[in-house]
Every structure is written in structure tokens, then in C-alpha cells.
Amino acid sequence: MKCTVYMAISLDGFIARKNGDLDWLPAFGANEEDYGYHNFMESVDALVMGRNTFTKVLSFGGKWLYGSKPVIVLSSQPCDIPDSLPDSVENLHGDMGDLVAGLLQRGFEHLYVDGGKTAQMFLNNDLIDRYILTVIPVLIGTGISLLDQ
Numbered sequence: 075m076k077c078t079v080y081m082a083i084s085l086d087g088f089i090a091r092k093n094g095d096l097d098w099l100p101a102f103g104a105n106e107e108d109y110g111y112h113n114f115m116e117s118v119d120a121l122v123m124g125r126n127t128f129t130k131v132l133s134f135g136g137k138w139l140y141g142s143k144p145v146i147v148l149s150s151q152p153c154d155i156p157d158s159l160p161d162s163v164e165n166l167h168g169d170m171g172d173l174v175a176g177l178l179q180r181g182f183e184h185l186y187v188d189g190g191k192t193a194q195m196f197l198n199n200d201l202i203d204r205y206i207l208t209v210i211p212v213l214i215g216t217g218i219s220l221l222d223q
């Protein structure tokens with residue numbers, strides 16, 4: 075099993091402002107550059123994202139971003155998955171090792187790990203193989219850090 079973190083960070087190492095805002099990111103699709111996103115998404119079997127990231131993605135509204143790709147939302151409590159989302163979205167929790175072993179058993183070989191705390195938990199359990207980070211040349215001063223959460 076391979077686990078990859080794919081994120082944009084500010085030059086001073088933040089993935090979002092303290093309140094979760096991403097207003098400092100260039101608008102996705104604003105230029106021809108997709109920062110390798112399409113090819114990367116083609117390479118992953120499933121996404122594992124923290125509840126906070128899931129909530130943020132839902133706040134964007136519009137079309138579900140991940141099509142029928144399996145999305146596992148991690149939360150220690152039952153998490154409300156809107157009926158409008160495909161059946162490929164589910165909520166799981168539990169010990170990291172058990173979670174990953176369960177996903178491996180289901181045939182997932184490459185996971186896209188998303189969310190600050192979630193990535194940190196995977197890292198702390200020695201489960202991350204690769205970080206793909208796009209550094210945005212802005213300083214936001216304070217916010218949610220990529221590391222040390």
C-alpha cells in the first residue's frame with residue numbers, strides 16, 4: 075500500500091488559514107496549470123480525508139469533486155454524509171493500522187491522504203510514502219500547519 079499526501083502550502087508552511095479559509099490559493103483552473111492533479115488522481119484508488127477537510131469540500135457546493143472514486147471520511151463520531159453524494163463516500167474511524175489494513179484488504183493500493191491532522195496521523199504511524207506539495211509563493215503568517223498538529 076502506498077500513501078501520498080497531495081497538498082498546496084503557503085511559503086510559510088500553512089495549508090489553510092486558522093478559520094480554514096483557502097482564499098490565498100490560486101483559483102483552481104484559473105490557468106492551464108493543474109499542478110499534476112489529474113495524473114495524480116488517476117493514480118489513486120481511494121481518498122482518505124479528515125472530517126474537517128470533508129466539511130470544507132462540502133462548503134464549496136456544486137458538483138462533487140471526486141466522481142465515483144472511493145472517499146473515506148475519518149471521524150471519531152458518526153459523520154453526516156449528504157444523500158446527494160455517491161455511495162462511494164463513507165465514514166470510518168479506528169486505529170490507523172487497522173484502518174489501513176482494512177483498506178488494503180479491499181484492494182486499495184494507493185491512497186490519497188488529505189487534511190492536516192489526518193496527514194500528520196498517517197505520518198506519525200509511518201504510513202506516508204510521498205508528499206506532493208505545491209508551494210504557493212504567499213505568506214499568510216498564521217494558520218493550520220502542514221506539520222506539528
Ligand SMILES: NC(=O)c1ccc[n+]([C@@H]2O[C@H](COP(=O)([O-])OP(=O)(O)OC[C@H]3O[C@@H](n4cnc5c(N)ncnc54)[C@H](OP(=O)(O)O)[C@@H]3O)[C@@H](O)[C@H]2O)c1
Binds near residue numbers: 123126128149166195
Ligand atoms: N492546502 C491544501 O491543499 C489543503 C488540503 C486539505 C485540506 N486543507 C484544509 O485543511 C483544513 C482541514 O485540516 P485539519 O488539520 O483541520 O483536519 P483534517 O485532517 O481534515 O480533519 C481532522 C479530523 O479528522 C478526523 N480524524 C482524523 N484521523 C482520524 C482517525 N484516525 N480516526 C478518527 N477520526 C480521525 C477527526 O475528526 P473528529 O473530530 O470528527 O473525530 C479530526 O478532528 C481545512 O481548512 C481544509 O480546507 C487544505
